Amino acid sequence: MSDLRPIRRALLSVSDKTGLIEFARFLAERNVELLSTGGTCKAIRDAGIPVVEVADHTGFPEMLDGRVKTLHPKVHGGLLGIRGNAEHEAAMAEHGIAPIDLLVVNLYPFEATVAEGAGYDECVENIDIGGPAMIRAASKNHDAVTVVVDVEDYARVMDEMSAHGGATTLSLRKHLAATAYARTGAYDAAISQWFARELGDTFPRRVVVAGELKQNLRYGENPHQQAAFYVNGVQRPGIATAKQLQGKELSYNNLNDTDAAFELAAEFDEPTVAIIKHANPCGVASGADIVSAYKAALACDPVSAFGGIIAINRKLDGATAEEICKLFTEVVIAPEADEAAIAAFAAKKNLRLLVTGGMPDPASAAMTLRNVSGGYLLQSKDNGRVTxxxxxxxxxxxxxxxxxxxxxxxxxxxxxxxxxxxxxxxxxxxxxxxxxxxxxxxxxxxxxxxxxxxxxxxxxxxxxxxxxxxxxxxxxxxxxxxxxxxxxxxxxxxxxxxxxxxxxxxxxxxxxxxxxxxxxxxxxxx
CATH class of the missing domain: 3.40.140.20 (AICAR transformylase, duplication domain)
Structure with a gap:
């Protein structure tokens, strides 16, 4: 028996409209009936693509400022009904519930709203209710329903539909369901963490750790270990926000050491350079300018600095870059780099140059997490300073x-x-x-x-x-x-x-x- 499931009806409700029109047009051209809500519906309609308002589909209007629109049996029944189950199909027919084969939802931008420093009430209004409920329903019924929560997965669905006459495979649906549950889990984690911060509850009863994959790494600390780099969505300048301007791919150890170096350089207000080797500094110096600070930091232990990580708390200039080029260096990280510095490093093909756009606040109330057998150790970041x-x-x-x-x-x-x-x-x-x-x-x-x-x-x-x-x-x-x-x-x-x-x-x-x-x-x- 084939595991292919044709897509005949889709519900689209997204905050991030990236790629929406292209995807909606692709579906419409394959005679998929489109259901939608609010701004998503308007965007699709304005593009000249046929679409049905969810309120028209359910016969129940949006209400309570849009808080209630998809929480309806015709939506959840269409997502949850088991195809081929006589009892389910009879109930769906009796109540006029049409199957929904594809759900496309990305959630209210709660994390972005918090990151922008919005007030309490605005953050609460950006807690999505209907979206997670639909995602969980569609994911549970992945045997029949395709669920998409990330815009980068539109292409995967289009490729499969093109290859299989408008249908998707069970393998894809399983992968998309797993991605969807991870998204709702991360979303709930962000909300619970925000509430804990608002309440001043440093160590709540339950802690949820969530992250988004940024990079699959070649290996971990050693070649026989697997590794990946995840970011947690906190917009604090540093290794997670860094843009790599040149050089080969960063390794697990590169990332760990670069983070250590940049956090150390951020401790100082004066022009400062920190050189790190195996997560420990082998030279740190402040100076009148970055080039003099670099020379002084290097002088502390030039042997250990070979193949090290260099962190700078000022814009990297050409003169400093020229000095760094005299030494074999794995990574250089700075808030900015001028054109002369970028040009100086151009000949160093393997040297990674990272710019972060700013320096992290060393006094931030961040938390650190460490894995132990059967659990985690959670503590506040060591932001203590002696004056x-x-x-x-x-x-x-x-x-x-x-x-x-x-x-x-x-x-x-x-x-x-x-x-x-x-x-x-x-x-x-x-x-x-x-x-x-x-x-x-x-x-x-x-x-x-x-x-x-x-x-x-x-x-x-x-x-x-x-x-x-x-x-x-x-x-x-x-x-x-x-x-x-x-x-x-x-x-x-x-x-x-x-x-x-x-x-x-x-x-x-x-x-x-x-x-x-x-x-x-x-x-x-x-």
């Missing part, structure tokens, strides 16, 4: 003005380095980074060692850590980490404090003549 007024001097010597400035810079970078994190900074530039070690003292030593290695390679007389400040993302549990920093030449320390051995650490700092401040805030990043 000068929040620092507590705990040593005999108070920091100098420059040390305080560098301390705040270093502690802000700390937030973006895997724990245990130790950051050495001098004159607004990282000069040593120790990341992801099980022991904090090891992070101190590794950062100092890498700083000395970079200095030796550059022919400098001493490591950049000499005369630097050092930041720790969490308290020093023992004095050994502080002593390692002192041995590397650091003169001042910023850390959260809160250890049972704080006094031991303070005493060690005083003995070495170091200045130290407590922040009262830690920045674990796991």
């Amino acid at each position: 000068l007024d929040g620092l507590k001097v705990v040593t005999k010597r108070a920091p100098t003005e420059q040390e305080l400035k560098d301390m705040l810079f270093a502690f802000r970078v700390c937030k973006h380095v895997k724990s245990n994190a130790i950051i050495y900074v001098k004159d607004g530039c990282t000069v040593g980074i120790g990341a992801g070690q099980m022991s904090r003292v090891d992070s101190s030593r590794i950062a100092a060692w890498k700083s000395k290695e970079a200095a030796d390679a550059a022919g400098l007389a001493q490591a950049g850590t000499v005369g630097s400040v050092v930041a720790s993302d969490a308290f020093f549990p023992f004095a050994d980490g502080l002593l390692a920093a002192a041995a590397a030449g650091a003169t001042a320390i910023i850390q959260p404090g809160g250890s049972m051995r704080d006094q031991e650490v303070i005493d060690a700092a005083n003995e070495k003549g170091l200045a130290m401040v407590f922040t009262g805030m830690r920045h674990f990043r796991h």
